[in-house]
Amino acid sequence: MSEARLNLAVQKSGRLAEGGMSLLKRAGLRFGYGRDALHRRAENMPLDLLLLRDDDIPSFVAGGACDYGIVGENVLYEAQARSERYGGLEVVLRLGFAGCTLKLAAPKDGSVRGVEDLEGRAVATSYPGLTRRYLEERGIIAEIVEMRGSVEVAPRLGIADAICDLVSTGATLEANGLAAFETVLESEAVLIRRRNGRNGPVAEVAATLIQRAEGVIASAQTKYILLNAPTAKLPDIKALLPGSDAPTVAAVAGRDDVVAVHAVCREQVFWETLEKLKAAGARAILVLPIEKMMA
Template identity: 55%
Template sequence: MSEERLRIAIQKSGRLAEESVELLKNCGLTISRGRDTLYGRVQEMPIDVLLVRDDDIPAFVADGACDIGVVGENVAEEDRLAGARETPAELVARLGFSRCRLMLAAPKEWAWNGPASLEGKRIATSYPGLTRRFLAAAKVKATPVMMKGSVEVAPRLKIADAVCDIVSTGATLDANGLRPVATVFESEAVLIRNPASFGPAKQTIFEAFMKRVEGVMASRE
């Protein structure tokens, strides 16, 4: 009989990757990676690690291809709002790294009079769900224009009038003649889990893992 293992999805490379591995390390877990760079095994606990694109993590976790995952809350929440899954992944812990903001940004020359300034405008974004939710709450009618990348160039190319994009230092917006005008979502890395209940063996591993994660988080406070 094969031993039950908990499967965690983390980003392979990018802004979450290093600190996701660091979190596991701080939990006392080391990942052994063979020649296969998409898959690793934790030595100290029955845990497997899948190294993937961050965009795939909410779906993998929601569908049960992985049991848990580390992803930006912006990506997890956008996936939830897209409503493509019967039961989306559940948020279990905020992890305190990869902090950023999803922000509306407008050309610097605009006179900004609050969200009403966006009425009738086109807004380029990779986060149409979060953008729509913000606009609805502000009672503004504007059209999100989906772009997977290079959102900040959209106004210059007349693809859109404004943008709703992830901001960390603000340098990217500034370099493209844009300035942040409103915060749509505050984000950090989060731990998500499959919403279905785990069998007893997996549940035991999950609880032992969470105890370690909570220990790491508590020591950071």
């Protein structure tokens, strides 16, 4: 480990890998190839990537082999539920991609309808630590059946009465005759580090990386709106702009009754928003993406 270079762990394949690399590239990092297929070196920042399995990332960060890691909250909290070794890991930044939900589900035509029905039953899951802790916090004692894949078939094969699994669209549950009845965890990609990690130059690199990542995340969630509005309707127009504190208002050449409004909107801009703006008198409405943003 270099004393002057930040070591960052990312997933080597999958949604987290794609989202993580996209975030880093949009933050301005350029990568060359490293010593092997699991290592890449940033060319314009003192930072090295380690490409790992997602469930290995908490171990590398907790053990000090990596300073930071990009991992799903579900993986982090499962590791912490299993072992005190990971208690020193903390979330630095929520990254806004790879969202999923860990849910309890059971057969639609079965007798399990809620958490209280799991008392004395068997629950199949790839997240035994989270599942056990969630149930015990609610006073439910159930048998936890750990599975590494195909969890959704467990009730149909008589292995378990219910499951606890990641859900995105719900199509897999539907295909196996299951219905979700409880949310255990809302998860997304997060940047993690070990408390009391390295200081000095590495901490400065980390601060720069975090600042850039925050800018990337903010720009992805923010839009720039330009429109013309009747001067008399300006208060109504400003009230409709989502998440805009103080839009810029400028004169329109040759018009005393119309102004140009420019606004950075920090909330999602829906078609309904544009329709309301038009109904209030706005014209020539443009919604533009923001590539980079720094507060």
